[in-house]
Amino acid sequence: MRYFLAVAMMLGVLLLGVVGFRDTTTRRTPIEVFPDMDRQPKLRPQAEDAFFADNRGSRRPVEGTMARMTPMTMGASGSSELVYGYEDLPVNTGHLTGVTNYVENIPLTVSGELLERGMGRYQINCQPCHGALGDGNGITRKLGMVVVANLHDPRIIKMPDGELFHVITSGRNLMSNYAAQVSVKDRWSIIAYIRALQRSRLASIDDVPEQLRSTLTK
């Protein structure tokens, strides 16, 4: 009995040594205890798939085509005016139809809803570099980013909205494009928010309604 217990103990300790405990990090791939149907021969996004010659499960669009899409609503949510992404309209391209001139104003209905969306999207996509205030002092500026544009620059204030759209869609100089990250409608919402940011620095006392002026403090 003594030997049996000793051997059992040793085996136990050995096993523990090999398999370890819960809640410790490990490099070993998870064991699938009953692997029935856990991994089926179907496509998974961003995973390898031997069916295709380049081994990619996620396919890239065929050159010169675009994805089938649900149309975008032009106005506030619930509006019935619909636009498809392939149409040559200022709202899709930032240019006036048929020419290369930038569209002067945001072609969508600017509402409080759009501005709020723009604020959220700005904070996600632009704030790391351009900063919460748009002054080009985002967090990356302190950690190695040398050139970042100040969005309060008079040149950028004077830019038509279509040119800002173009900067987001195609990038400019050292800023790469955000076409894949930010949807067309979100790009316009960000522009609306940038205009609000710029306005906040340009405002004068005349912009404040008469009856509210007394509430202002320095």
Add this chain to the structure above:
Amino acid sequence: MSDIFPKWTNQLPVKIIAGAILAATTGVAGVWYYFTPKYTRVGYQPIQPVPFSHAVHAGQLGVDCRYCHTDVEESWYSNIPAAETCMKCHNQVLPNDPRLAVVRESAATGEPIPWVQIHKTPDYVYFNHSAHVNRGVSCVECHGQVDQMDEVYHAKPFSMTFCLDCHRNPAAKLRPPDKITDLTWKWSDDPEAAAKAQKENGSKFVTDWKVESMENCSACHR
């Protein structure tokens, strides 16, 4: 007779039974402890091709999860960013650092970076990020404090119980939708006040957003 069965054999049945009980208990305890996702999955931390740190990017820099995982609100799948996303900053930050060589090469050639997927539900389970994220379920409930991890590891078991525990009572976990990517967010620093606010607001969210308690097998096994 004592020649055939020496004296020590008298104790043999007892010993066999004791041994069997010991073996069975160890076996059951072993299965209970080890044959569960709490052991098989939790803590999985593969070696990634680039030493990318969420603690630096999401924690220290405060970059929102959706800057990189852009599809998490629109799709069932939360995408891993392309190398171009890294190069947006790394064309200026650490532009010649050897740790980023793989990223630069991927951005130049279009060959994907071979990231190792950590979280993976079995293929017979239907999961959807957008359904959760847009209903005020934070990343932290399912992925742990990613913003403090240098290397991401599997923090939660993702067993069926894990999913159902929340589906039975979502009110205990819901938070305002604009706070889902803020993993350290709390209702209040005082745990008692936080629990109280969670209780009040959680049940308010459930009624306001008509959140269903999804326990039907067909919700996840379709």
